[in-house]
Amino acid sequence: MIQIVIDSLIRASELALLAVGLTMVYDVLRFPSFAHVEFGTVGAFIALAVASLAPDHAWAVVVGATVAVIVSGLLGIGADRLIFSRLRQASPIILMIASFGLGIAMRFTVRAIWGPDAHGYPLPLQRPWLVLGGRITPTAVIIIAATLVCMLAFHLLLNHTRLGVAMRATADNAQLSEASGIYTERIIRLVWFIGCGFAALGGVMLGLATQIDPNMGFSIMLPVFAAAILGGIGNPYGAVVGACVLGFAETIGLSINWAPLLHWAGVTAGYLFIPTGYKQAISFVILILILLVRPQGLLKSRVS
Amino acid sequence: MIAFLVYLFTIIGIYGLMSLSLSLQYGTTGLVNLGEVGFFMVGAYVSAIMVMLGGLPIGVGLLGAIAAGAVFGVLMALPIGDLRQDYWAIVTLAAAEIARLIFLNTNLGSPYVGASYGVAGIPAPWQQHFSTAAYGYVYLGLVAVCVACAYALVRWVGRTPYGRLLKAIRESDEVALALGKDVRRARIWAMALGGGIAGLAGGLFAHFNGFIGPDYFMPLETFLVWAMVILGGSGNHLGALVGTAVIEAIYNSTRFLDISQAHASLVASLRMVLIGVLIILVILYLPRGLVPEGRRRYGGSRAAQR
Amino acid sequence: MLLSVEGVSKHFGGLTALDEVSLSVEAGQIFGLIGPNGSGKTTLVNIISGFLRPNGGRIVFDGQPIQGLEPYQIARRGLCRTFQITLNPARMTVMENMLLGPRTQRGESIWRAAFEPWAVRKDEAAHLERAWKLLEMVNLHHHADEYAGSLSGGQKKLLALVQILMAGPRLILLDEPVAGVNPRLIEDIVQLILRLKRDGQNFLIVEHNMQVVRQLCDAICVLDMGRVLAQGAPEEVLARDDVLRAYIAAGGQVGEQAG
Numbered sequence: 001m002i003q004i005v006i007d008s009l010i011r012a013s014e015l016a017l018l019a020v021g022l023t024m025v026y027d028v029l030r031f032p033s034f035a036h037v038e039f040g041t042v043g044a045f046i047a048l049a050v051a052s053l054a055p056d057h058a059w060a061v062v063v064g065a066t067v068a069v070i071v072s073g074l075l076g077i078g079a080d081r082l083i084f085s086r087l088r089q090a091s092p093i094i095l096m097i098a099s100f101g102l103g104i105a106m107r108f109t110v111r112a113i114w115g116p117d118a119h120g121y122p123l124p125l126q127r128p129w130l131v132l133g134g135r136i137t138p139t140a141v142i143i144i145a146a147t148l149v150c151m152l153a154f155h156l157l158l159n160h161t162r163l164g165v166a167m168r169a170t171a172d173n174a175q176l177s178e179a180s181g182i183y184t185e186r187i188i189r190l191v192w193f194i195g196c197g198f199a200a201l202g203g204v205m206l207g208l209a210t211q212i213d214p215n216m217g218f219s220i221m222l223p224v225f226a227a228a229i230l231g232g233i234g235n236p237y238g239a240v241v242g243a244c245v246l247g248f249a250e251t252i253g254l255s256i257n258w259a260p261l262l263h264w265a266g267v268t269a270g271y272l273f274i275p276t277g278y279k280q281a282i283s284f285v286i287l288i289l290i291l292l293v294r295p296q297g298l299l300k301s302r303v304s
Numbered sequence: 305m306i307a308f309l310v311y312l313f314t315i316i317g318i319y320g321l322m323s324l325s326l327s328l329q330y331g332t333t334g335l336v337n338l339g340e341v342g343f344f345m346v347g348a349y350v351s352a353i354m355v356m357l358g359g360l361p362i363g364v365g366l367l368g369a370i371a372a373g374a375v376f377g378v379l380m381a382l383p384i385g386d387l388r389q390d391y392w393a394i395v396t397l398a399a400a401e402i403a404r405l406i407f408l409n410t411n412l413g414s415p416y417v418g419a420s421y422g423v424a425g426i427p428a429p430w431q432q433h434f435s436t437a438a439y440g441y442v443y444l445g446l447v448a449v450c451v452a453c454a455y456a457l458v459r460w461v462g463r464t465p466y467g468r469l470l471k472a473i474r475e476s477d478e479v480a481l482a483l484g485k486d487v488r489r490a491r492i493w494a495m496a497l498g499g500g501i502a503g504l505a506g507g508l509f510a511h512f513n514g515f516i517g518p519d520y521f522m523p524l525e526t527f528l529v530w531a532m533v534i535l536g537g538s539g540n541h542l543g544a545l546v547g548t549a550v551i552e553a554i555y556n557s558t559r560f561l562d563i564s565q566a567h568a569s570l571v572a573s574l575r576m577v578l579i580g581v582l583i584i585l586v587i588l589y590l591p592r593g594l595v596p597e598g599r600r601r602y603g604g605s606r607a608a609q610r
Numbered sequence: 611m612l613l614s615v616e617g618v619s620k621h622f623g624g625l626t627a628l629d630e631v632s633l634s635v636e637a638g639q640i641f642g643l644i645g646p647n648g649s650g651k652t653t654l655v656n657i658i659s660g661f662l663r664p665n666g667g668r669i670v671f672d673g674q675p676i677q678g679l680e681p682y683q684i685a686r687r688g689l690c691r692t693f694q695i696t697l698n699p700a701r702m703t704v705m706e707n708m709l710l711g712p713r714t715q716r717g718e719s720i721w722r723a724a725f726e727p728w729a730v731r732k733d734e735a736a737h738l739e740r741a742w743k744l745l746e747m748v749n750l751h752h753h754a755d756e757y758a759g760s761l762s763g764g765q766k767k768l769l770a771l772v773q774i775l776m777a778g779p780r781l782i783l784l785d786e787p788v789a790g791v792n793p794r795l796i797e798d799i800v801q802l803i804l805r806l807k808r809d810g811q812n813f814l815i816v817e818h819n820m821q822v823v824r825q826l827c828d829a830i831c832v833l834d835m836g837r838v839l840a841q842g843a844p845e846e847v848l849a850r851d852d853v854l855r856a857y858i859a860a861g862g863q864v865g866e867q868a869g
Contacts, residue, residue, distance in 0.1 A: 032390050083584055092390050093336055094587060097534060100527055101583025104576055112573035218523075222398055229394075277409040284398040284405075291391045292383055465709070465717030465730065468702070472710050475699045482659065482693070483777050484685035484713035493720050539701075601755045602705040602738065 002134035004251050010140050012240075012247030013147040014209050017202030018220065019227035019239035020154065021195035027234030028167070028191045029084065031095035035103035036199055037217035037224055038110075039076060043068035043200020044207035044216060045110055048119055055122035065204045069197040076196030077189050085185075103218070111214035118213040143205045150201065151240055154194075158236070167191060223250075223280065226287035232297025241298070246283050253282045310440040314512060316552045317447035321454050321505035323532045323544035325498040328458045331538035331597075332467065333494045334474035336393040339380065339400030340529050343373040343499045345521035347506025349407060352423045352516060357413050362429040366507040373503015376403070377495035385488040386477070397523060408518040422517025426510050447508055451545070454501050458541050461497065463600070470494055528555075531583050537593025546594055554579060611670075612637040612781055612812055613658070613689070618667030618677075620653055620836075627653045630667070631838055633831045635781070640803070640813045642827030642844070644820075646857050649833040651816045652694065655785055658814075659691040660684040672780060686713055688780035694789065694816075696766040698773065700759025704750060707758050707769060708741035709734070711776025737776070744772040748802065764795040771799070775806070784815045788822055800825050820848070832856070 022036045047064030054060035079102060087095055128135040158164035166187055206216055227246050231238020254274055274282070290297070322344060329335040347369035355365040384395050412418030434442055461467045469490050472480045477487050510516050528551060536547025558571045586593065613635040620628040628650045635641040645651050656662040658669055660681035669677040676684050685691075690713075698707050715737075717723045717730035745751040748768045753761065758769060767787060774782055787803070788796045800822055803813060817823050823830060824844050832839040832847060834856040840847045847853060 032394060083588065086588055093393070094591070096336075096390060096393060097530065098584055098587040100530070101580045101587065103580070104524075104527060105580030105584070108573040108576035108580065112570050112577065116569055116573075222394075222401060225394055275409055278405055281402050281405045284402050287398050288395050288402075291387065291395050295387075295391055461720070464720070464723040465715045465734070466720045466723050468706055468710055469718050471702055471706070472699045475701065476697055478661070478693060479697050479699065479773075480710070481661070481681040482685055482691050483711060483774070484682050484690070485718065486682050490718070497720070597701075599703055599755065599757070600706060602703075603755050 002132045004248075004255060006131070006134045006136050006140070008244070008247040008251040009144050010136075010209055010247070011250055012244040013143045014202070014206045015220070015223055015227045015246060016147050016240045016243035017150060017198045017205060018224045019202075019231070019243050020151070020236045021198035021202065022224055023228040023231065023233055023236055023239040024167075024191050024198075025195040026228060028188060029095070031092040031099065032225065034096065034100035034221070035079065035106060036099075036195070037203075037221045038103045038106040039072045039196040039199035039217075040203030040206060040220075041110055041214060041217035042075065042106060042203070043072045044203035044212045045114055046071055046200070047204045048114075048121060048207065048212055051121055056124050058123060061121050061123065061204075061208075065201060068200040068204060072200030072203075073193035073197035076192035076199075079196075080189060080192045085188075107214055107218060114214065116214060118211045120211055121208055139208050143208055146201075147205065150198070151236075154198075154236060157194075163190065222287060223283040226283045226290070229287065229295070230290055230298055235297065238297055245298075246286065249286060250279055250282045254279055307437065307440060310444050312552065312556055314440070314444045314447050315556070316549050317444070317451045318505050318509050318512065319529065319532065319552055320451050320545045320548040321508070322502050322529045323536070323548045324451075324454050324458050324541055325502035325505070326529050326533045327536075327538065327541050327544035328461065328501070329494060329498040330533060331540065331544070332458075332462060332474065333470040333491065334389070335491065335494060335498075336389045337380075337396045337495075337498070338393045338523070338526055338530075339396035339398075339403075340502060341521050341523065341525040342380070342396075342400030342403050343376055343502030344506040344509070344525065345400070345404060345407065345518075346376045347373045347503030348510040348516045348521075349423070349506075350503070351507035352426045352510045353412060355427060355511075356423065356425070362427065362511060365511075366504060369503045369507025369510075370500040371503070373506065374496040374500035376503070377497075377499025378492055380499075381492040381495035385491055397526075400521075400526065401523065404518050404521050407521075420518065422515060422519075423510075424515045426514050426516065428511045428514070443512055447512075450504060450508060454504070455541060455545070457497075457501070462541070466490065466493075528579070531579055534583060535586050535593060537595040537597065539597035540593065540595045543593050543595030543597075550594075551579060551582075554582075611635070612672065613814065614668075614670040615654070615658065616668040616670070618654070618657060618664045618669065620650075620657060620662065621665050627836050628657070628664070629836045631833070631836070632667075633838065633841060635812070635814055636829070637780075637812055638810075639828035640807055640815060640826050642823045642830035643814060643816045643833065644818070644823055644830055645833035645839070646859070648835075649856075650836040651833055652785065653836075654833070655691060655783055655816055658684075659689065659783055685777070685779070689783065690774050690777050690779040690781075691783035692770045692774055692785050692787065694785045696763075696770050698758040698766060698769055700757060702758055703755050704745070704758055704761070704769060705738075705741060705754040707773050708745065708754075708776055709737055711741075711773045712737055713777045713779070741776060744775055748772055748798075764791040767791055768795075768799070771802070775811075781812045781814060784813055784817075786816055786818065788817065788819055796822065824848070 018037060018040050022033065025033050025036060046068040047061060050064030050067050051060040083098055083102060084095060087098060123139065126137045126139060128137045158168065167190065203217065206220060223246055227242035228239045230242030230245055231240070254276060257273060322340060325343065326337060326340050329337050350372035351365035351369040354360045354368045355362055380396060380399050384392055387395065408420055410418055412423065417423060428443065430442060431439055469480060469485055473487055473490060480487050532547035532551045533544050534547070535550055536545065537543030555575060558575060611634050615631060615633045618628055618631045631654060643651050643654065653662065657664045660676070660679050660683070664677055667677065668675055671687060671689050674687065676687065716726060716733055723730055742751060745754060750765060750768060753765070758766065761769060771787065788799055791799065803826055807813065815826060827844050829842065830844050830847055831841045832853050839856055840850055840853055
């Protein structure tokens, strides 16, 4: 039971930071960025490159993550200047297509540099701790803790700084905030920086929890979208909640014996579990259901 | 070299069918289908299953592929009929991925067939009558005929009042609704048509390649087809075929160069980077694509009446 | 009675957009729906034409209740509308827009287009003939092969009007037909609508421009904050104090041009 909670939280942490970044960009720029998760991939690899300079030292990974966040944030601003800023008047679909062109370019650049194989962060072998009957590695603890710390920092940024207030205003109404003297272009650049920075950090978390390979971002793209949309586009807290919901749904969905439920539909079986191969499908199904039934998300999102 | 060109043009033809399918869905009707590979996959598997497990002739298998693609299109379109474009995009992407996971996890008949093993040994039609060299031309001919038919079909649709309705829906529903058109039904039919054409592509691919597996049907395939349609010019079916030829040429271009094994992966990656950059450049600088959309002119008809 | 709106209400969350609105439109007259900004006119038009569902009330058109029907079903029964911001598909030509007009076209079903090609071609030829006549009436025939998106604002309004005439509806809901149109063109549009009325076309017009309302409408209804303030002949209604006050309170003018 505790193990389910632990596994769910780990999965949620893999998704949360990526989802928060995505929800911000989706809200302010008004299109779903298919390149977003690739900033995560890039971040994970940059952190790997830095950490490999001092293997077996945990602090190297921290330094690597920091570098990754900054570089990824700058890359995000660069992408905006080169591509998306020229498409401010274009329809969301055009922006979306440009973003998946960018995503392909980024993913395969990573693959060109580092090759198609999987890697792991050079950390010493870890012994899982026993917590309340469940197993958790120190790395996993760090992942969950780091995610929480980031969310807290982000919350403070959004609510207690002028920058944060300006960001929320821009998201609400770009023209209005431009007219009232807040420089929208500056805010947009900030959103790209933070959004891609979060993505990079999310990528590092994902790499720590699973593995690092060029397809890692792409493979997690739909669950990240699901988390962001579940929580309501533009609602960063919602994105975290969405990530938790998905984390729990995936883990619990696999552990539940569905046989009694199907008994009512006339299927008799001793036990019936969802095969692990379908783990991702759980997120996909939730994503489809949410978009069909309540696309504005479960939590209060901004009216668009 | 000739054999390679025959192979290349066959692949261009098969992907060209998918481009035509997407051109009809997105170019004509404005449906942002990011699950295009789903039709391809369903067509491939259904044809392979019908032929190998059902013992049916390949022609019937291909018809089954068309039907399967069309049905998948209807199933996708039914629940999401009025969804806005970006949500439609995400839902179709998810739907295709779910379908792929189902195929990945389901054995077909025997324990080593289907699922992650894929389906091997898919027969090709009339193969026994020809030498290997000549057979390449035969299959190319088959694909070419299919492409010609599909092209004629989508061009014809564009000239009917139904096609006009699809173009009207492309930008927004409201005017069409206010003029009494059943917009949902029109969309569903567009998905059925597009799905059928792409399903045929899948069936042709299965019998051409002899082997299919879930790895052949990743979302990347959909993005490649999108690159083809965007490059060629959405709204123009001929442009879709031109875009297909260009992208496939790039994709297969480096087979000419003598590359050592070590560099093969690097070159493969760089090809894809080029395609990604190409998409961005087209969006920024050539938004209408290589071949712009033509328009139907009626001025002449007035002159004729006078 | 052509159209009867009975006690229609609409809420958006806590906001009441329409509160028990009732009005009736007779055949053979041009009915005007006016009111200051935010009074609920567009909401009411959206509800009548099926683009929004009311929370309460009934709408009866030509003797049949239509509330709750899909917009295309209402349009098929003969009630069509234009949009405040002209939404003519910009990437279709003017003529293609016109040919889109007729309501139920045989050729719009893919099956019938495939199996009845000659009948479809005959229909198309007939529609084409009508379209040319209508385009000539509004002087747009020289632009027949241009993209609708390249027309001027006033031309787009004209196109929307003749497009909806192609649909041949019993009742046309015109949503601000002269908004943003230059004054010379406004007069042309007014004369066109009067001519069409003489030929038997029924209109329900939503307008801000009081001069146009006085010229065109035989009966008007004033909405204010979601409620019917007054109904009747324009001369009487527009002279009423409460109507004038409602407009001044909302910052508008009842005199010449309102906007």
